[in-house]
């Protein structure tokens with residue numbers, strides 16, 4: 292059977308920016324303005340990838356790596372310096388309006404809602420802009436109200452919403468017109484755990500029930516773990532990894548570290564630890580264990596620890612996305628990792 296057309300197809304995509312060279316010292320900013328000297332920033336360099344229908348792909352990298360620049364090109368907000376991209380068969384920067392009817396976009400740092408209008412009115416306005424049929428609007432709004440719990444603030448003007456409420460409103464706005472592709476730039480930035488959970492739940496449900504394809508940038512390992520099977524890592528504009536998210540974590544996530552404080556009079560013998568575990572006695576009642584991520588999860592590690600001692604306190608360091616990316620950069624094997 293022939294494979295379906297990719298939803299996103301990017302070939303040798305490149306975007307450079309010219310930046311005025313900074314001058315040090317007094318009046319440096321003024322001198323920079325007057326000077327004609329500039330530097331070229333390679334925000335995105337020669338990136339190639341495809342995204343197939345129904346995929347949920349995480350796009351990660353350090354600050355300034357080029358994530359938002361890529362996303363802006365895919366939405367048609369920015370024109371690339373060279374290379375090509377098709378999104379749902381269209382060239383985003385040439386067919387931006389046409390594409391807007393088929394994709395949903397959420398920028399965590401910005402809103403597409405109207406500040407002075409109640410959330411409900413913003414959603415109705417968008418319905419008219421996108422010409423969403425009445426029954427589709429009703430169904431999509433009902434799902435968003437339920438999964439994102441919008442009811443407590445549907446009548447509140449957007450400027451009075453908390454960050455988490457506003458993000459939930461923006462997500463509802465992005466899916467009213469049944470987009471085939473959702474592009475999300477840091478959809479969980481700055482949110483508390485409960486708000487993150489709601490948003491992840493919503494995205495998962497949408498992917499399962501509508502088959503919506505998603506590309507999302509994030510600095511949160513939890514987003515990747517809970518949403519994305521595939522992850523792409525960008526560093527200084529270049530794609531450094533494109534592959535399975537669990538494999539990336541196993542390879543570069545480092546060990547899972549668990550510190551335990553045991554009840555009075557208890558001790559833990561460090562001889563004969565199971566495979567993939569090392570331990571260290573820190574103080575009278577505290578121990579530090581390291582678990583190989585290829586063999587253990589934080590859950591299985593804690594369960595095992597509870598069988599060997601009566602625990603008073605447990606602290607888990609399950610690694611961070613930043614740490615994982617740093618380890619990936621430090622590894623000299625990176626070029627061999629699945630990048631086309």
Ligand SMILES: Nc1ncnc2c1ncn2[C@@H]1O[C@H](COP(=O)(O)OP(=O)(O)OP(=O)(O)O)[C@@H](O)[C@H]1O
Nearest residue numbers: 308310332334352353354355356357358359360361
């Ligand atoms: N309009 C612009 N003019 C000049 N330089 C820009 C512009 N937009 C982005 N850049 C530069 O391009 C590079 C990539 O920026 P981009 O916003 O894509 O990074 P990012 O991966 O989204 O980072 P973050 O995690 O901080 O959001 C950075 O060096 C940034 O300074």
Ligand SMILES: [Mg+2]
Nearest residue numbers: 358359360476
């Ligand atoms: Mg960004």
